[in-house]
Amino acid sequence: MKKLLMPLLLWMVTLAGCAGAPEGIVAVDNFKLDRYLGTWYEIARIDNRFERGSEQVSAIYTLREDGMVKVLNKGYYPDKQKWKTAEGKGKFSGDSNVGSLKVSFFGPFYGPYIVFALDHESYSWAMVTASSRDYFWILARTPQMEPALYARLLEEAKAQGFDTSRVMKKRKE
Secondary structure (H helix, E strand, O other), X not given: OXXXXXXXXXXXXXXXXXXXXXXXXXXXXXXXXXXXXXXXXXXXXXXOOOOXXXXXXXXXXXXXXXXXXXXXXXXXXXXXXXXXXXXXXXXXXXXXXXXXXXXXXEOXXXXXXXXXXXXXXOOOXXXXXXXXXOOEEEEEOOOOOOHHHHHHHHHHHHHOOOOHHHEEEXXXX
């Protein structure tokens, strides 16, 4: 667990001073937290220190008694043949109708969590970034995504300035 927490701590400390979304990235409006809560599966990501080597990554978002969001991330590390989890908390950066949150996995250090694209009808997929375009995720409510939708989301991400050549599609489970 220490090996998982240290990279998360470093990431959060790095992001703590960051104001929010990368330049030009706009968080979705008409965001409904109650619809966003639940399980999300990582379909693809730009690899980063705190997830390196992980597969079958998912996140469960639930509402805490204090009104904040409980974040429970889980990933499988095949080289160690074990699952690892990390628990954090999140809160809105501003207006609760905007998909801009701050997330912490360690103490008072928060980093941005920006939902910049979302299926507003069914909340079945989302695209998320953090403080720079080096952080990117495609999330879905199911472990698999239709290839045509995945391709469309990658094109949208590319148009938003993400280096899609660095995107890793998750392995099939």
